[in-house]
Amino acid sequence: MEKQHAWPEDHWSWPVHVSHKHGVRCGQMIWVGGQVDITSKGEVNNPDDLPVQVGNSMRNFERVLQELGCELTDLVKLLCFYVNDGSLDEREFLAMVAKALPADARPAITAVPIPYLAYPGMIVEIEGYAMKAADGASLPRAFAEAPELSPLPATFAKALRCGKMIFVSAQTPVGDKSELVHKGDIVAQTKQVMRQIGIALKDFGADFDDVVKLNRWYVGSGTVEDFEPAALACAAHFNEPGPAATGIPLPRHAQNGQQIKIEVVAMLGEDGSRLPRRHVWPxxxxxxxxxLPYKHGLKCHDMIFLGGQVSLDKQGKAVEPGNLKAQTRQAMVHIGTILKELGADYADVCKITTMYEGKSSYDVLHDNLLIRSSFFEEPGPATTGIPLPALAYPSMVIEIDAFAMTEPDRTS
Known part of the structure; x- marks a missing residue:
């Protein structure tokens, strides 16, 4: 499918050359890579000043959208990574983001608290998606307002539908009074969150069989024991073959006692019909x-979703343990293999999101960024890279999500 790429004049840049661009427009989708407050030479502006960095990151985000013929009112989803050691109320952070948006934007949102970001002094990174008709017309949206869903500032949607796409904001485990429930119990919280997601999907006439991508953000330190109980509780809601899925451990969530946050993307025909999809497991x-019922890749209409790709063997053991460069190459090879089985290749990728084990360090980001970038010819996809203390399994040090678009499969 034809793509348009964006890199606004004098926009911020990495201090190393990469194939990635800041934004990609393909069909009705606009993909914006993680936007930050740094200079065109890769130097961090306003170190450790969260309100200022949020405002400047969102202004950078808006510039990318404008170069692609869009506005902030076309947003459908924001994914925000922000540094929080537990001292910041997440509602304060959401208010900062809301302040940078027009009141009628109303995207779905996921806020992910992390201990640090890629470059020292950088404390927020915001990626997201927008949607607009090919002829430039705004697309209508519908919103889920069920009181059972996690509360958000009025600027954001608990869940929204635009065209064939349904975006559910990350759900936290809340009870009838919108208060955190089952404190410290990750399995009970997972079941509660999945119940909320089911309510959001039902508002649009959808259910779990319509989910194409699932992201779990859970409290853990990189052990199988952290990963499996909540993974199984979540997976029980899906029939096989299920969606593409990614599970990322965090040192903590913003609320004391919160163990998990889950977001999903679903697709449903505009007439309410279930869309056919094709799953692959090379x-x-x-x-x-x-x-688990998830598959490594699936295609639904013109969208391709991949589960987070890693360097493991068939028993879930790390291949090239602890070797970031080798594992990055292997994860990227897996992405190419999955795409090929779906009739696509690296040129069809619109966005990649990478979580890697490491500190706040230019060198650690560049060690995997340059390898990821080398798999794409210029102009390449939008990208985001987020460091964490640990990933899901011991000695597994990188996980890469990929989103691609191709022409819909022909039906006989």
Missing amino acids: ESLWDWTTH
Whole structure:
């Protein structure tokens, strides 16, 4: 499919050359890579000043959209990574983001608290998606307002539908009074969150069988024991073959006692019909330590979703343990293998989101960024790279999500 790429004049840049661009427009989708407050030479502006960095990051975000013929009112989803050691109320952070948006934007949102970001002094990174008709017309939206869903500032949507796409903001485990429930119990909280997601989907006439992508943000330190119980509680809601999925451990969530946050993307025909989809699991691919219904890749209409790709074997053991460069190459090879089985290749990728084990360091980001970038010819996809203390399995040090678009499969 034809793409348009964006890199506004004098926009911020990495201090190393990469193939990635800041934004990509393809069909009705606009993908914006993680926007930050740094200079065109890769130097961090306003170190450790969260309100200022949020405002400047969102202004950078708006510039990318404008170069692609869009506005902030076309947003459908924001994914915000922000530094929080537990001292910041997440509602304060959401208010900062809301302040940078027009009141009628109303995207879905996920806020992810992390201990640091890629470059020292950088404390927020915001990526997201927008949607607009090919002829430039704004697309209508519908919103889920169920009181059972996690509360958000009025600027944001608890869940929204635009065209065939349904975006559910990350759900936290809340009860009838919008208060955190089952404190410290990750399995009970997972079941509660999935119940809320089911309510949001039902508002649009959808259910879990319509989900195409799932992201779990759970409290953990990189052990199988952290990963499996909540993974199985979440997976129980899906029939096989299920969606593409990614599970990322965090040192903590913003609320004391909160163990998990889950977001989903679903697709449904505009007439309410279930859209056919094609799933793949290439023979050479890795597996988890327990059986889960998710597949490595799926295509639905013109959208391709990949689960987070890693360097594991078929028993869930790390290949090239602790070796960031080798694992990055292997994860990227897996992405190419999955795309090929779906009739696509690296040129069809619109966005990649990378979580890697490491500190706040230019060198650690560049060690994997340059390798990821080398798999794409210029102009490449939008990208985001987020460091964390640990990932889901021991000695697994990188996980890469990929989103691609191709022409819909022909039906016989």
